[in-house]
Amino acid sequence: MSYTLAFWSGGVDLDPADTYRRFGDTGAVDGVEPVDRQLVVQSFAERLPGWTWGGQFLTPPGVDPENGSPVFDVHLGEQLVEFVGYGMTGSAANAVIDAMRALGFRLYDPQTGERFE
Template identity: 50%
Template sequence: MSYSLAFWSGGDALDPQQSYETMNEGRRLDGVDEVSSGDVETALGSLPDWRREGNFLFPPGPVVDEDPAFDVYVGEQMVEITGYSAEGEQMNAIIDALSPLGLRLYDPQTGERFG
């Protein structure tokens, strides 16, 4: 089972679901800030004992059939991370790592934007 988390900065007056769909299609949105891929990579790289293989990020602990894993996409204005067989504490670690960058969390499954 997969679960996605999206992060972006700005666009607070915009509808979050519409914003997510627009950026997910690769279109730019006025009022949404650029994402610094270097800052995102540094933040994710600071997660203790996590390892990166290409687009995938693996939490510490045993990996069975490539699970749990996180597929990381860093776009121009949005970061989307999709977890596979992930636990809540692993998702929270990613949220905590990206929060200092000023990227607000959007949960596409619930339609809620946080922070």
């Protein structure tokens, strides 16, 4: 089972569910800041010590390669950074959230429709 964590910066006055949908429909949303991909990847290295970044998959330390979970399938878009977690733990999810918040990105949970500070 998967769980999605979505992050963007800006757009504080926009409806979060509509904004998330518009990323998929149009790709660009006025009022939302662009993603600096290099800065996000650098944040993985600095704020997630021991994690492995393979260009698409982000894996916490100690993951059994045979089992392959927990793992995050990461999409670095123009304005949206999306993590689809498989077999993720609360601590792994919180580590990702903290790394993204340090860059000024706010979490949107598409499963609940809530955007967090």
